[in-house]
Amino acid sequence: xxxxxxxxxxxxxxxxxxxxxxxxxxxxxxxxxxxxxxxxxxxxxxxxxxxxxxxxxxxxxxxxxxxxxxxxxxxx
Amino acid sequence: xxxxxxxxxxxxxxxxxxxxxxxxxxxxxxxxxxxxxxxxxxxxxxxxxxxxxxxxxxxxxxxxxxxxxxxxxxxxxxxxxxxxxxxxxxxxxxxxxxxxxxxxxxxxxxxxxxxxxxxxxxxxxxxxxxxxxxxxxxxxxxxxxxxxxxxxxxxxxxxxxxxxxxxxxxxxxxxxxxxxxxxxxxxxxxxxxxxxxxxxxxxxxxxxxxxxxxxxxxxxxxxxxxx
Numbered sequence: 001x002x003x004x005x006x007x008x009x010x011x012x013x014x015x016x017x018x019x020x021x022x023x024x025x026x027x028x029x030x031x032x033x034x035x036x037x038x039x040x041x042x043x044x045x046x047x048x049x050x051x052x053x054x055x056x057x058x059x060x061x062x063x064x065x066x067x068x069x070x071x072x073x074x075x076x
Numbered sequence: 077x078x079x080x081x082x083x084x085x086x087x088x089x090x091x092x093x094x095x096x097x098x099x100x101x102x103x104x105x106x107x108x109x110x111x112x113x114x115x116x117x118x119x120x121x122x123x124x125x126x127x128x129x130x131x132x133x134x135x136x137x138x139x140x141x142x143x144x145x146x147x148x149x150x151x152x153x154x155x156x157x158x159x160x161x162x163x164x165x166x167x168x169x170x171x172x173x174x175x176x177x178x179x180x181x182x183x184x185x186x187x188x189x190x191x192x193x194x195x196x197x198x199x200x201x202x203x204x205x206x207x208x209x210x211x212x213x214x215x216x217x218x219x220x221x222x223x224x225x226x227x228x229x230x231x232x233x234x235x236x237x238x239x240x241x242x243x244x245x246x247x248x249x250x251x252x253x254x255x256x257x258x259x260x261x262x263x264x265x266x267x268x269x270x271x272x273x274x275x276x277x278x279x280x281x282x283x284x285x286x287x288x289x290x291x292x293x294x295x296x297x298x299x300x301x302x303x
C-alpha cells in the first residue's frame with residue numbers, strides 16, 4: 001500500500017511537466033513566428049529562444065528530481 | 077569507502093579528450109594555411125569560429141579572449157561525457173557531483189567578472205542592492221543559478237539514461253517471447269534502441285552542452301558594464 005502511494009506521488013510530481021511542455025511549445029511557436037517576420041534576426045532569436053526554453057525547463061526538471069527522490073530515496 | 081562510477085568515467089573522458097586534442101594538434105600543425113581545410117581540421121575550425129562568435133556577441137572582446145578557450149573545453153567535455161552512454165558506460169554527467177562542479181566554476185566566473193567590472197567597493201555594494209535587507213534575496217538568487225544550472229544538466233541526462241535502461245528491459249522481455257533465439261538475444265533492443273539512442277544520447281547531449289555554454293556566457297555577459 002505504501003509503495004503504491006509512493007508511485008502515485010511520483011506520477012503526480014511528473015504531472016507538473018505537462019505545463020512546461022505546453023509553454024515550451026509556445027516559446028518555439030513565437031520564435032518561428034518572429035523569424036518568419038524578421039529573418040535577419042534569426043541568430044539572435046534562436047539563441048534567446050533556447051535560453052528561454054532552457055530556463056523555463058528548470059521547473060520540469062525540479063518535478064522530475066522530486067519524483068526521483070520519492071522513488072529512489074523514500075521507496076528504497 | 078566505495079568510489080562512485082563517475083570517478084572512473086570522468087578519468088576516461090579526460091584521457092579521451094587529451095588524446096583527441098593531441099591528435100587535433102598534430103593535424104593542425106601539419107595543416108597548410110593556404111590550402112582548403114577538410115575533415116577534422118574543418119570541423120575544429122568551424123567549432124572554434126562558432127564559439128568565438130557566440131562569446132564575442134554576448135560579452136566584450138577583452139573578456140572573450142580569456143573566456144573562449146574555457147567555453148570551448150567545457151562544451152567538449154560535456155558533450156563527450158553525454159555521449160559516453162553510447163559506449164555502454166555510465167555517463168559522468170548523470171552524477172550530481174560532476175554537474176555541480178561545472179556549475180560552481182560558472183558561478184565563480186560570474187562573481188569574478190562581476191567583481192572585476194564593478195571594483196571592490198561596487199562589488200560589495202552589489203550584494204546589498206537595492207536596499208540592505210535584500211542581501212538575503214541576492215544570496216538566494218546566486219544559489220539558484222548554481223542549483224538550476226547543475227540540476228538541468230543532471231536531470232536531463234539522468235532521465236535519458238533511466239529511460240534507456242527501462243526501454244532495454246521492456247524490449248528484452250518482449251524478445252523473450254520469440255521461441256529459439258529470443259531467450260539469449262535481445263533482438264528488439266538491437267532493432268529499436270538505436271533510434272532512441274540517437275535522440276537521448278546524441279541530440280540531447282549536444283543540446284545540453286549548447287544550453288550550458290549559452291547560459292554561462294549569458295550570465296557572465298549580464299555582469300559586464302556596457303551589456
